Amino acid sequence: MTAFPQQAQSPFNPDEHRVGRVLCFAAHPDDIDFGAAGTIAAWTAAGVKVSYCIMTDGDAGGFDPAHRADIIALRDAEQRRAAELVGVTDIHYLHQRDGYLEPSHEVMKGVVRLIREIRPDVVLSMHPERNWKRIQKSHPDHLAVGEAVTRAVYPAVENPFAYPELAEAGLEAYKLPWLWLYAGPEERENHFVDVTEHVESKLGAIHVHVSQHPDVDAMEATVRRGMRDNAGRAGLADGRSAEAFHVVAVNGPGTIAGF
Numbered sequence: 001m002t003a004f005p006q007q008a009q010s011p012f013n014p015d016e017h018r019v020g021r022v023l024c025f026a027a028h029p030d031d032i033d034f035g036a037a038g039t040i041a042a043w044t045a046a047g048v049k050v051s052y053c054i055m056t057d058g059d060a061g062g063f064d065p066a067h068r069a070d071i072i073a074l075r076d077a078e079q080r081r082a083a084e085l086v087g088v089t090d091i092h093y094l095h096q097r098d099g100y101l102e103p104s105h106e107v108m109k110g111v112v113r114l115i116r117e118i119r120p121d122v123v124l125s126m127h128p129e130r131n132w133k134r135i136q137k138s139h140p141d142h143l144a145v146g147e148a149v150t151r152a153v154y155p156a157v158e159n160p161f162a163y164p165e166l167a168e169a170g171l172e173a174y175k176l177p178w179l180w181l182y183a184g185p186e187e188r189e190n191h192f193v194d195v196t197e198h199v200e201s202k203l204g205a206i207h208v209h210v211s212q213h214p215d216v217d218a219m220e221a222t223v224r225r226g227m228r229d230n231a232g233r234a235g236l237a238d239g240r241s242a243e244a245f246h247v248v249a250v251n252g253p254g255t256i257a258g259f
Contacts, residue, residue, distance in 0.1 A: 010191035011249040012178060019043065019178075022050045023120040025111070025149050027101060027141035028058045029079035030209040034223070035182035036124060037086050037202040038195025039243050044087025045198075051090040052083060053114055055107065055145055060098035062211045074211055082205035086198075101141040103148035109163050111152035116171040123176055125149035127184025127246060137183045146181060153179050153250055175251040184246050191247040192234035199227065199241050 022043060026032045032040070032052055040050050058075040067074055076093075083091055094110045101107070115123060128146030130138040153176055156162035160173040167173065180191070195202065203220060206213075213219050227241035234242050249255075 010247045011252075012180075012191055012247045017121075017178070019048055019121045021118060021120040022048055022122045022124055023053065023115060023118045024050065024124040025053050025055065025145055026126060027055050027139065027145045028061060028098060029054055029075040030058075030061075030082070030206065030212055031126065031142065031183070032124075033082050033086075033202065033205040033209065035126070036243055036245075037082075037205045038198040038227070038241070039193045039245075040088060041086040041198035041201040042193065042195060049090075050088045051092065051118055051120075052079075052088060053092040053094065053111075054079065055094045055148075056096045056098040056101055056141060057093060058098055063214050064211070067211055071211070075209075078209045078211060082208040085205045085208065086201050099141065101144040101148075103144050103151060107144075107148045108152045108156060109166070111149055112156045112163055113166055113171060115152065115157050115176065116166060116174050119174050120176070122178045122180055123149065123153060124180045124182065124245075127181040127188065129184050129188065131183070131185045133186060142183055146184070150179070150181075158251070175255075177249070177251055179248040179250050181246040181248070182243070186233075186244070188246040189233075189244040191245045192230060192236075192242045193245070194231070194234075194236060194240055195227065195243050196231075196239075196241045199224070202227075 024032050044050055057072045059072050061075060062071050080091060092114060094107060126142045126145040128143055128150050130143060158173050158175045160167045230242040230244045231240040236242060
């Protein structure tokens with residue numbers, strides 16, 4: 001997975017920085033598949049262990065009124081099948097209400113707990129900033145995920161006195177190396193992953209979420225076009241596909257707490 005310069009250079013160098021464990025956060029079932037399933041497929045193919053945390057149950061999603069009674073179970077089943085297609089079986093939920101997600105201390109504590117349990121090299125999250133170019137990327141729940149995760153990553157995850165009951169339960173403070181954000185403004189993106197070899201796996205995962213797609217052909221065309229556009233911005237050759245991220249170094253050489 002290669003970093004490519006755009007407005008800013010990514011601090012992450014795949015030739016130097018090892019990734020063995022990744023924890024991905026999303027608001028709803030299917031968000032991760034749209035935003036990062038190609039990169040996740042590349043990670044798992046390389047032996048990286050990837051876990052998902054979906055913050056809501058997706059209970060306000062879908063288009064068919066006939067699905068309302070069983071929409072939560074339906075979307076969970078879709079997410080589990082989609083995850084398996086890109087090599088992921090470890091899925092967690094925070095069971096927040098779809099459309100009502102806030103970066104509350106209840107949510108942040110759940111994020112801190114899971115990061116301290118899994119202790120990943122990379123936390124992957126939706127972006128906390130609104131995308132004005134395509135506002136559909138910036139569902140309020142998406143922004144709430146980004147804000148909750150970003151607040152949790154620093155300082156709470158690495159502060160033993162934040163949510164002290166977690167440390168008392170044996171979940172010790174942890175210094176996260178990397179935060180990768182997806183679904184944010186293009187001007188923030190500084191890291192591109194060539195996912196050309198994993199496009200079909202990504203699309204296969206997205207197609208599993210049949211309850212969410214009233215126009216499957218339009219959806220697929222949009223996703224393919226977006227990945228090609230990312231590749232163009234990354235400077236890749238014609239015909240390549242890429243996913244884009246805003247990568248932030250949280251803890252590394254020279255990091256000083258509070259600065």
